[in-house]
Amino acid sequence: MAEADLLDIRRKKLDELESSGIDPYPRRFEVETTVATLRGLYESWEEERLQEEEPRARLAGRIVAQRGHGKAGFADLENGDQRLQLYVRQDVLGEEAFALWQQIDVGDFVGIEGAMMKTRSGELSVRVDALTLLSKALRPLPEKWHGLKDTEIRYRQRYLDLLANPEVRETFKTRAAIIRGLRAHLDSHGFIEVETPMMQPVYGGAVARPFTTHHNTLDLDLYMRIAPELYLKRLLVGGFQRVYELNRNFRNEGISTLHNPEFTMLEFYAAYWDYGRMMDFAEELLTTVIETVVGSVDLEFQGQTISFKRPWARIPITQALVEIGGVPEELLSDTEALRAWLVERKVPVEEMSHGYMLDAALGRLVQPQVTSPLFVTHVPREASPFSKTVPDEPEVAERFELFCGGLEVANGYSEINDSREQRLRMEEMAVNRPPDVPAMDVDEDYIHALEYGMPPAAGIGFGIDRLVMLATDSASIRDVILFPLLRPKS
RNA sequence: GGGCCGUUAGCUCAGUUGGCAGAGCACCGGCCUUUUAAGCCGGGUGCCGCUGGUUCGAUCCCAGCACGGCCCA
Numbered sequence: 001m002a003e004a005d006l007l008d009i010r011r012k013k014l015d016e017l018e019s020s021g022i023d024p025y026p027r028r029f030e031v032e033t034t035v036a037t038l039r040g041l042y043e044s045w046e047e048e049r050l051q052e053e054e055p056r057a058r059l060a061g062r063i064v065a066q067r068g069h070g071k072a073g074f075a076d077l078e079n080g081d082q083r084l085q086l087y088v089r090q091d092v093l094g095e096e097a098f099a100l101w102q103q104i105d106v107g108d109f110v111g112i113e114g115a116m117m118k119t120r121s122g123e124l125s126v127r128v129d130a131l132t133l134l135s136k137a138l139r140p141l142p143e144k145w146h147g148l149k150d151t152e153i154r155y156r157q158r159y160l161d162l163l164a165n166p167e168v169r170e171t172f173k174t175r176a177a178i179i180r181g182l183r184a185h186l187d188s189h190g191f192i193e194v195e196t197p198m199m200q201p202v203y204g205g206a207v208a209r210p211f212t213t214h215h216n217t218l219d220l221d222l223y224m225r226i227a228p229e230l231y232l233k234r235l236l237v238g239g240f241q242r243v244y245e246l247n248r249n250f251r252n253e254g255i256s257t258l259h260n261p262e263f264t265m266l267e268f269y270a271a272y273w274d275y276g277r278m279m280d281f282a283e284e285l286l287t288t289v290i291e292t293v294v295g296s297v298d299l300e301f302q303g304q305t306i307s308f309k310r311p312w313a314r315i316p317i318t319q320a321l322v323e324i325g326g327v328p329e330e331l332l333s334d335t336e337a338l339r340a341w342l343v344e345r346k347v348p349v350e351e352m353s354h355g356y357m358l359d360a361a362l363g364r365l366v367q368p369q370v371t372s373p374l375f376v377t378h379v380p381r382e383a384s385p386f387s388k389t390v391p392d393e394p395e396v397a398e399r400f401e402l403f404c405g406g407l408e409v410a411n412g413y414s415e416i417n418d419s420r421e422q423r424l425r426m427e428e429m430a431v432n433r434p435p436d437v438p439a440m441d442v443d444e445d446y447i448h449a450l451e452y453g454m455p456p457a458a459g460i461g462f463g464i465d466r467l468v469m470l471a472t473d474s475a476s477i478r479d480v481i482l483f484p485l486l487r488p489k490s
Numbered sequence: 491g492g493g494c495c496g497u498u499a500g501c502u503c504a505g506u507u508g509g510c511a512g513a514g515c516a517c518c519g520g521c522c523u524u525u526u527a528a529g530c531c532g533g534g535u536g537c538c539g540c541u542g543g544u545u546c547g548a549u550c551c552c553a554g555c556a557c558g559g560c561c562c563a
Contacts, residue, residue: 002535003500006517065526072523089523106516119524143501143515145527150501152558164501257560348563476559489557 003139010138013103017133022100024136029111032058035082038116039124047118057126059084060111060134063104065144073101074125077112081169085125086112097131106144107137156489158482168479171472174293175480178468179246181289182266189281191242191268196231198224198248202443205229205386207429208251209437211261224250229386229459230446232269233415237454244268246464257476258407261485264464271455275387275398275414278458279375282402282410283310286373286467293471301405301470307372314400316378317362325365332358351435355380355395360434362401363408370403385429386422387413405470412460419450 017024038057042050061079071090076083090098092114104110113130141163142148148164155161161168183193201220203210205227213222228245235243246266253259270278290308291297297308321327331338335354342349342357347364349357358380366376377400381389384397399413416422426442433439468480478484 005535006500009517067525067528068522069525069528070522072525074525074528076526085526087524091523117524119526121524121526123524123526125524140500140516145515146502148501149503150497150558152497153501155558160501254563346562487557 006140007138010105010136013105014136014138017100017103017136022133024133026132026134029060029132029134030058031060031111034059035061035077035079035084038084038126039082042116043124045116045118047122050116050118054115054117056113057116058111058113059126060109062109063106064141066104066106071098075104077110077126081166085119085123086114086128087117087119087125088128088131092127092129093131100133101128101131104131104133105137105140107139107141108133109135109137152486155478155484155486171468171474171480172482174472175468177293178289178471179464181292182285182462182464183246185285185288186242186244186268189242191244191270192240194232194235194240194243194245195247196225196228196235196245198250200225200231202441202445204426204440204443204446206249206251207383207385207433207437209253211250211252226251227265227461228267229461230443232267232459233454233457234446234449236269236271236415236457237449237452241271241455242269255485257478258466260465260477260481263477263481266462266464267459269415269457269459271457273458274456275377275400275412275458278412278414278460279312279314279400282412282460282462283312283373286462290471299471299473301473302475304371304405306405306470309372312373312375312402314375314377317358317376317380318378320366320374320376321358321361324369325361327361327365353382353432355382355384356432356434359383367403367408368406370406373402373404373409375400375402381425382428382432384413385425386416388416388421407466407470408463409466409470410460410462412458415454415457415459417450417454417456419447422450423447 014024038059042055059077059079061077063075064078064083065076067074073088075086075088077086088098088101093101111132111134112126112128114126114128117125117127119125142160148154148160153160162172187193199213199222201222203223203226205225206229208226210226211224213224214220215222227249228247232243232245244266245268247264248262249265250262252261255261270281273281287297287308287310290299299306299308315323318332321332322329327338328341331341335357339349339357342361345365347360349360352360362376378390378396379387379399379401381387381395381397384399387397387399390396390398397413400411401408402410416425423442426440430439465477465480468474469477472480474480
């Protein structure tokens with residue numbers, strides 16, 4: 001039947017209900033229990049005991065299936081994630097309420113009251129003796145057996161995806177559990193959660209292209225933040241010793257299975273730590289959260305088994321490129337030979353400086369091959385504009401990137417707290433940036449802040465969406481973001 | 491930006507070597523007071539993504555476009 005006809009039929013039912021004095025959208029319903037509670041209480045009872053004691057139940061939910069039997073019928077009521085069968089009989093409910101029952105469609109919300117029972121086949125059910133319509137649905141729900149598969153509808157109308165596909169609800173519960181776990185761990189280790197500007201007059205803290213916007217009253221161009229980094233470090237100047245922010249970043253770049261223009265980042269900073277101490281803490285944090293959420297330190301991701309069991313390997317980038325990426329060792333110090341070798345392997349490094357080239361090679365040749373967590377350290381200085389350098393190795397940053405399941409999951413370093421050094425590095429970045437990233441201004445206000453003194457510190461950023469992908473075995477970032485950006489349909 | 495694939499009923503999907511468009515679920519009518527993917531009988535689903543072209547005739551072939559997916563950049 002055409003969609004318009006299906007809608008017409010339900011609108012007609014709605015009109016009939018209203019003209020017979022029934023409010024199809026009442027204000028409230030006093031709920032006394034849930035399906036989960038009822039199952040917990042009575043699932044184990046024998047039918048005879050239920051018959052004798054006839055415990056009462058009053059609850060509400062959505063009708064998700066109906067099986068009519070003339071002057072009786074069965075239906076499945078869903079609330080939370082659980083379903084409970086309703087048994088509706090005209091002789092129990094009365095003629096008037098049964099007539100209402102016959103107007104109920106799959107998708108409607110109802111409130112019911114009745115006695116707990118078990119059917120012949122032993123299914124816990126409620127023998128309904130009072131029925132209240134709580135909300136009339138006008139559109140048909142997706143099909144009950146195959147669910148909703150059309151990816152476009154799943155993303156554009158996520159509510160239908162959640163409605164039809166229980167595993168999608170699980171994914172987003174896992175997402176919430178991960179975020180809860182991260183906060184709990186940080187909170188219990190003396191970190192305080194802060195909120196810093198998402199609209200910034202000068203953007204920074206990462207190498208990326210920003211979104212721009214404008215404040216009318218101030219007549220001020222602003223950037224959506226690409227990272228909270230520089231504001232969080234201002235807070236270290238201000239005397240906070242451990243801070244974190246878990247919120248959205250915005251990058252005006254491509255969309256892929258790994259990239260959404262807005263994504264969720266956890267960044268935190270700890271005074272008096274260096275990058276080594278931060279790696280220790282990152283291991284502890286992630287292992288704890290994964291174990292809490294997944295129930296094990298091992299998990300399956302896209303056909304591979306990832307073990308988060310500590311300790312995690314730590315190797316310098318040069319070793320990673322040679323041993324994992326297969327880069328001939330003698331090319332590492334020969335910029336042009338390395339460039340030719342990489343271009344031959346379709347790594348786009350034509351216009352990159354040596355340091356960014358190594359970083360690009362890391363992403364292309366090493367990252368996809370990493371299964372269990374691996375810290376790659378000693379990243380080139382020029383690709384790391386906020387990292388301190390390794391003592392006696394001015395070309396190498398005290399920085400690590402964390403890879404896992406073929407994804408880049410985190411990135412951290414010993415923070416530059418020497419204002420003179422920071423200015424030089426920001427100026428250097430303007431020259432040596434990757435070709436697709438616009439020039440960034442030196443953030444004078446940030447340099448000014450550093451001049452008041454910032455304690456030695458280490459910081460890290462975690463891509464939360466990717467962590468959720470790992471924990472839920474999701475192949476695309478769109479499967480872990482409730483409303484991923486899609487091109488609007490005209 | 492490029493390549494490949496997809497778009498058919500509300501949902502899940504068939505299909506047509508180019509000749510009236512199909513199934514299951516859902517829906518509507520009838521029967522049915524312990525079913526559970528209830529069952530039985532009957533019924534209609536539609537801009538075959540959009541715009542052009544080729545053709546006597548296009549859902550099918552061709553081109554362009556839109557949206558989506560995967561891969562590459």
